[in-house]
Structure formats: structure tokens, C-alpha cells
Amino acid sequence: MAVAATMVQMKIAILRHSIRGPRGSMMASAGSLGVLLAAGTIYLAFLEGDWLAVALAAWMLGWIVGPIFSGGDETLRPEYFSLLGLGPGRLATGLLAAAFAGLAPVISLLALAALVVAGARDGVVAALVAVPAMVLQVAVFVLLSKVTVAALGIALGSRLGAIGTGVLNGFILALLGQSWVIAVAFGQGGQIPEFVRYLPSGWGLLAVQGDYLALAAMAVLIVLLLAAWAALLTRRAGANRRSARGRRPMRAGTARQAVMAKELRTWTRDLVRNHQITFALAYGVFFAATPLLLGIPAMLPLAGPIFIAMSAAMTANSYGVDGTAHWLTLMTPGASDVRGRQLAWLVAVGPLAVLVTVAFTLAAGGPWPLVLAAMCALLGGGAGMVPLVSVYGLIPGIDPRNRGGNPLRTTEDEGSITGMAYLMLLLVALTAAPAVVAAVLFGWWGVPIGIVTGVLWYWGLGLLAERRLAAQGPELLQLMRTGRPPEGGTSAWKMPKMSKTHEVIVMLCWSFGAIPLIPQGILAAVFVSNGQLRHSWFLATYMPPGLRWPTAILMMLIGLAAMGTGAWLYMRAKQREKEPELPPVYD
Template identity: 35%
Template sequence: MSTYPFAPGPLTGTLGRIAVPAQMRTAMLRRSLRENPGPTVAGLTGLLAAAWLIRYALRGDQHTLALLVGAWVLGWIVLPLLLGGGQGRVRPAHLRLEPIAGLPAAIGLLAASAIGIGPAVSLVALAALPVHAARHGAAAILVAASGAVLLWLLGLIGSAIALEVVGHAGGPAGALLTGIFTGTAMGVAGSLWAVFPWVSVLLVGAPDEVVRAMRYVPSSWPLSAVTGSPGRGAGMMAALAGVVVLCAAAYILLVRRMVTTGVPFRPRGTTAAPLPRRTDSGPAGPRGTTAAPSAGVGRAQSGWLGWVPAPTRAVAGRELRAWLRHPLRLQYLAFAVVYGALLAGAPLLSDVDLLLPWAGPLAVLGAAAMSAGLVGLDGTALWLPFTTPGGERAEVRGRALAWLVLVTPIGVLLTVAGVVLAPDVDALVALATLPALLGAGASVPVWVSLLRVRPAADPRHPTSADNPTDIVSVLVATGAGLLTAAPVLALAVWGPPWVAPLMPAVGLLCGAAVCWGGVWLADERLARRGTEVLAAAGQRSRPPETVIPLKWDAQWYRENRATAWALALLTVGWIPVVPQGVMVLAFGIDGGWIVASHLDGGARTAVGLAMVALGGAMLLAGLVLWGRRPQPGSSPHARPASGEPG
């Protein structure tokens, strides 16, 4: 009997078993669309982009269109890794108890993956190929349509492989790969302004070097097959089909291994190895990964941290080992380094080297943001500080010290490298903000992670798919770093010239003050609410999401006002940020309804900045309210659970 409550209906045999994953995915999609409006909004945005691509295909350049189509397919593969696309999908591990394996399982999983907003929007976008080929006749339309289907299959299979291999990779190697991969994608996306001149050139007509390079890009083969000779076109279509077949074969092997063993690439009959239960710093907790401090670690590190109390020294040593061994911590660190380096280095494509000295501060700020949920990775091992005299203080200070010891060399090296590569750029402001960001990053994330604990599903077997980082915590940690560096930036922008030599001292003082304040807040939180923090870290199942009605419901609004206001702020908050602020400040766009466009000079800039600040405050308030929304079952009008009295 099937272990899932989805009967194949009238279908029997292998065909009926293939239909099971599709039915499961249909039910998941229907529920997710009801509970979360995000996919619907993303789908509408994707349809607008697909419509623009089809419009460009009517009269645009052939090679530029092929490049845009290739970018679309690549984005289909990459974006689910960045936006949590692994949630709500049917995975090979879900079929381990089903009487289906190998080719039927792969076909069923691909059929399930094809059910969703993303695949449907991508199919619409790839219709740009036959639209562009229509100028060459009916036969060209058929060839381009076949190529579009093959590219769609390539994106579908590639996304499934990426989500299963990269998105669920375990161990240090998989964590580093995921961190580098996501950091590269986010860094390039964050530097679009630097590559915009290149994009504008491509939209007019692809340069000769791009045309030559596109010969080796599969997205250009369908259109090249249309415009080339019949023999050359047949060869290109056969090559594209061969790429799809190779990817499908790799996916079949991956599904077979996953259904059999539950892990992608391990010898048959083995299981994923848990994190070490005992390290040099002592035994691990009952369900977590945090090791207890030991006197041996304190003696071993007394040479280079002799001025630090022994308990704090022991916690710092344990944390440094965790940073080098824990997969999610390695992923966070790799992401921060790659992201900061690309944000500072990608503008070199447009001959802009002003940001190179900021590689270090940007990486430090990213590391602080990605450290805002580390307490949730420790599980119930957090009971260890409560059993040691002064353990709470040592826990907080040891975590902050370990972060400083690990991140400071990275920030300094990247900053120095930027100064060396751009000797003509004034790096004083970047050097002055570095200690401020280090001070805030060492302490504020510790406090935030204790304030908003988001536990991992299983801290002993963490993977990148179990990322428990909370977006509100990330924004708070990032905002704390920016506020700490604000005095230095204010002196650089509005201060008189003679205060420039004082900026490093100001940055150091601001960093020290915020570091002390964050440590004090974390001490108070762990000492006064330790039991609450421990209970939150021990949670293994997250509460169900609040169901949002698709039509007006006055009763639901009365019971979920925080959720309604959160949705309103998250929707309206983008208006002052983008059209009223960024479009005026960055692109100089005017309009009758844009307030800043009616002003000139400093007033225009001030109003634009105020609009960005207002929108940011609205978005942050919306995120906070969304985090405080009532959970199902907490309302007095909620239905009682089965077996409980009404």
C-alpha cells in the first residue's frame, strides 16, 4: 500500500505510480498558494518579464535574444537555490517507501517539478524563440519551438539536479560550494548597475566577440539552426537534444541513488555521517552540536589569548572549531566573502574602482548578517552554559571573540587588497568604518540570535536546505552595522576637512561602544530568559503558516490584524523606496507623482533619501509584524484539535 494519501485513481501499474508525485505536488501547490501570496506575486512579475522578452523577440537582435534566453534558463536553475525553492517540492527521498525507482521515479519527479508557477512562466518566456523565428517561415517556427521545448526541459532537469545536489549538499565541501555559488549569484545581481552599460550595448546589437562566444551557448543553437544551413541546423538541434539526454541520464542516476540510500553521492549502504559527538573541547550536547568548554582548550590557547578569562577562552576555541566544521557556518562565511568581494570588484567591468577598498567592510557586514541565527544551530546543547558558574557571560563573550578572531583577518586582507589594486582611491573612509563594523558584527548578531531563535530541523545533520536564518534578524544585524558606521560616514560627507585624521578613532570608538552594548544585551537575554531560549532552540517542528483568505473576511481581519498590517506594509513600502527614492537618486527620473522631482539641488536629494528611509522603515515594520503574527491554533476562535473538547 502506498505510504502517501494520494491514490493513483484509475491508473494502474507503473503509470499510476508515476502519477503519485504529480498529485502530491498539485496538493502542495494548491495549499501554498492559499497560505502565501508570494509565489503569485512572483509569477505575475515573471509574466511581465516574459512579455517583455516576447516583445523584444519581434524586432530584436538574434544573438542578444539568445543571450537573454540563456540567462533566463540559468536563472531558473539558480534562483530556487537562493529563494528557498526546495520547500514544497517532491524530492526523491519522499519515494523511498514507494514501489517505484529508477526511470519511473525520475519521470514522476520531473512531472511533479513541471507543475508550478515557475515552469509555466518559463514556458511562456521561451515562446520568444518561435516568435523571433516567424520571420523565416513556418518550418523555422517548428524548429525554434522544438528548441524552446528542449531548453525548457534543460532548465527543468537542471533545476531539479541543482536543488537535490547543491541545495541539499552536506559536509564542508557541499557547504563551501553552496556558499560560493549563492554568493556569486547574489554578488552579480547586486552589481547590475555596473554591467548595465554592457546590457544596453547588447540590446542594440551584440558585439562581434559576443557573437563568436554564443556559438558555444546552447540557448543560441535553435535560432542558429533556423538561420544556418540545413545540415548545420540539424547538427545543432541534435547537440541540444544530446545535452538534454545527458542531463536526464544524470538525474535518473541521482534519483536511483537517492531512492536507494537517501544521499546523493555516498557508497551504497552508508548513511550521512553526523557531526563529531566529541571534540577536543569536550562532549557535545544531547541533541546539538555545541561542545562543552574544557580546561584543556583554555591551556592550549593561553599563549595567544592569555589575557582572556579561561571560560571565555574555551568557548572561543569551541566556536572557532564549529566555524571550521559546521556546514552551515562554512556556507555563511563563504557567501559573505564572495558577496562582499563581488560587490566591490564587479564595478571594474565599467572601469569603476571606487569600491575596491570597501571589499573588506562589505564582507564583514555580510558575515555579521549571516551570523544572526547561529544560536538556532546548537539545539538543546545550550543547556551547558546554564550548568557552569558564569557560563552565560562566557558563552556570549566567547562567541563574540571567536567571530572577531575569524572575521577580522578576512576584512583586513580584503581591504588591503582593495587598497593595493586601487592606489588612486582614497581608502580612509573604508579603513575607518572597518573597526565599527567589526565591533557591531561581533556582538549584535549574538544578541539577535538569542532574541529570535530559529532552530534547524536537525542540528546533527545540517544541510544548506535547513537554513534557519530569519530575515528580520538579518536586517537587524545589518542595520546595526550601518548605524555604527554612520558617524564615520557623516564626518566624511558633512565634516570639515581637518576631521579626516580623526575618522579611524571615531570608527574604533563606535565599534567598541556597540560591541559593549551588544554583549550587555546578550548577557541580559541569556541570563534572564535562558529557559525560554533553550526551549526555542529545542523545537524541531515549525508551526504552520497563517492561512490568508483569498477574499475579504472581517472575522479573519479582527483575529489577524498584525498579519494584515504586515502584508499592507510589505506591499506599500516599496513605493517610497523604489519610485520615490531610488529612481530619483540613481536614475534622475521625474514624474508628476514623484515628490522629489518637483525640487532641485540639495532639497531633491534630501527628499529622495527621506523617502528611502521611510520605505525602509515601513518594510522593516512589516517584517517585524509578520514575525509576530498569530499562529494557527492560538486564536480563541481556532478549532480544537482532534480528541480535545470544544
């Protein structure tokens, strides 16, 4: 108990000192969203049927999937306590206790108050049973998350494991993105499968409804998960092993070829890179293929473009992930590795993108001009945006040689990495806009326009990144080495000073603006144009004929307005930071 109490105090102290600045704003935004979701969950407890069981299953899935992409909560890492001689059981118990000291468990506990509401409808006894059921249920959520992240971290210690987890993660996230397909596939959203009630997420609800053995089942599951986590923590301690395989020498005639060879070797040998590109490919394929469950092949041609955009988003912080290895470039007079990185990115992503795009478009029967134009523009845009965003918005990463037992965590600031990924998705998509518009208006003329714009994005954005790297190289190295910008400088990605209200507005606009823009706007317009009506939550498909297109266009405008509002507030605050402070005036 003393170990657990000490770890809880450490976690609270760290959180208390981290609620200032951008991270505090991120926590406030996440907390606001969590409270809204918790309120929605409690509301479902008043409805008839198994909607509450579905909501609890979604919470459990969020606990499992969310940490996979963020690296999990590692405020207290197991490595910190490796020299204390703690047994695996005591270490796991202490870390579990500390895991409850955080925003996510509190929000989940608030959502699980729905069990009390559901129990109160059946009487006082059921309401009293809901109290221990809440505690046990949130413990199950936390432990499932910890075991999943620990298992995947160990799996990423091998190339096969990295590829397998990439496919699994891409599949899960694609299904979440296409949840409307699953809802329609299960009886037009009106029938809930019986098995949902018997998932571990529903055991607390079963206990409230009179099946008291579910409480005992949760207690047993917690013990088993705790034992599994303790065993995985022991494996994690010895997870870092150096490969004894021989290395073929790299031969290159120019500096650019040397950078390209180094980057390609990294793409093939860095297990995190293996995981990233496999995830991007799996996400694109499964996202586009999921509507086939309903006999809808219209989204198949999107697999290649989605793969390209997701690959760019996953590698947006390429310089930050490489860490202090940047000093090699600085110590080579006249060297700049931007072009070499661009070529390596194209070699790693391009052939797969072409293969997937052609194969899936052939299966769907077109539209060829639109897809080929978008693919060419996106390849050039992605190759240009990756180094540009990386050098202008660099987020200090963990040196590959210093990565802990959790390879999923490549930086200490995972919230900023997530924001950078969303921004990259938007920016890369915008690079394809001219080619897509040309293909829609002029057919096959869009393809050469896509090629030309792709080349221009590749050359122009790469040139900007090259100049930034040459002018700010020492400052970027200082930022990567210490995690802090040089004295008097600021990080291009750091949230500028603004009021708490504006910070929350910016985060909400950037987080939710994509919902009306992409699914309710762009995707709904695709369904309306193909005559596919009355699809799950796509509002435009339910409107009368004369209002379908206006509704889809309105949703696009709302999404653009939300994201534009967030960008305007951000840029205005950024500009104010640059303005010199006026000296005080004395009477």
C-alpha cells in the same frame, strides 16, 4: 508513469496546504514579480536584435544561481523515497515531474511564451515550433537547476568543496550585482556577444528561427542531465559520513572561553560555515574588483566592509542553525554564551576583514579615514547584531545531525532566511552610519568615533541579546525543537496578520527599496563625486551637472521611503496583534 503521477499529486497537495500565512504571502509577492519579469521578456520578443536571447540567458542563470542560495525546491526530498526500492532513473523522473508542479516553472513557461511571439513574426510554422520548444526549454532550466544543486550538495561534503563552491557562488552573485560593468565592458551595452545565442538557454530561440536541430539538441541535453541527476541522487544517498579524525580536547578556564572555543571549532569544522565565510569573502572581493574591468578602482576599498556585512547576513540565524543544542546552555545555571559567540565571530571575521580592507585601500590609494572608520564600526555592529537578530527573530533550523543530503538547506523556511539576510545587511550598514558621517565631515576624527561606536554596538547589542536569551531561553528552545512558538506566544520574525494587499506592499517595499537606495542612490553618488559619468543604468550619471546630486539624493529618499513604508505597515500590524481583543457586544 504511476510513480511520477503520485509524486506530482503529493507536491500539489503540499503546495495547496502551504499557501496560507507568511509563506503564501511570500509566494504571492514572488509570483507578482515573476509575472512582471515574464511580461518584460515577452516585450523583448517584439524588438530587433538578440535581446530575447540575453533575457533567456538571464532566466537560465536565475534557475542555476537562485536555488544555490535558497537550497533549492525540496518539497519532496529524495530521502523520503529511499525505502521504496526505486531505481535512480525512476526516482529522478518522478522528482522531475513533481518539479514542474510549482510556481517557478509556471512563471518560466509564461516567460517562454516569448518564443511564440518571436515565431509568429516569422510565420505559422515557426509559431507552432515554439510550442515544443517552450516545453523543452523549461525542462532544460529545471534540470540544470537540479543538477547544479545536487552537485554542489555533494561538493559541500568536503572542506575543499565547501570553499570552492563558496568562491564560485560569491563570484557569480558579485557579477550579477555588477552587471552594469559587464554591459559596459561589452561595448557600452550596445553590442551583444554572439555566443549568447548559442547557450542552452537560446536553443529554443534557434529552433524557432529555423534551426530545427536545436530541438533535437535540447532533447539530448535533457536525457543527459536526467542521467547525471540520477547518478548524483545515488551519490547523495550515501553522502553523510562521519569523520574518523581524532578530536583535540578543548581546554578553557571560564564558561566564556569554552563557548568561544566551541564556536571556533564549529567555524573550522562545519562545512556550511566554511562555505558561508568563503562566500562572503569572495563576494566582497569580486564585487569591489569587478569595476577594474573598466579601469575604475574607486570601489576597491569597499571590499572589506562588504565582506563584514555579508558575513553578518550569512550567520544572522546562528542560534536557529545550531538547533536544539541550546539545551546545554539552559541546563548550565547562570550560563549565557552570547559574549563567547561574539568573540568567536570577531576572531573568525576580523583578521580577514582587516587584511582585505588594508590591502584593497592601499591599492586604491584611500580614502583611509572613511574606510577605517567604517570597518571598525561594522565589526562591532556585526558582532552585536548577529546574536541580537538571532534571538529576537529566530527561525527554526534543521539540527546539524539531521541535515539531509543537501547541506545548502539549513532550514525549512528559506524565504524567511532570505528576508533575515536582507534585514541584517541593512541593520549592519546602519551601525556604520555615525562613523561614516564623522569621517566625511571631520576626516581622521571619524576613526576613533568608529572605534567607540563599534565597542558600544558590541557591548550594548550583546547585552540586549543576553537578556533576551536569559528571559526567553525555554521558549526559544521550544521554537527550535518543534518549529512552533509556545502556546500563546508568537515568533518575533513571523509576518503579522494583515490584508493581502498590505502583505504584498510590504514584500515589494522590502524587496525593491534597496534598488533606488544603494545602486541608484549611494553608488551613483560615489560615481558622480569621482566624475565617472554615463555608467549603464545609474540615472544620476546621465543627468545635467545641476541635477546629478539632486537625482542621487532623491533616489536615496525614495529607497528609504519604500523600506520605511514596509517597516511601518509591518510594525502597525505587529502592534495590532498585541492589542487585546474586545468581547462581543450583545444587545
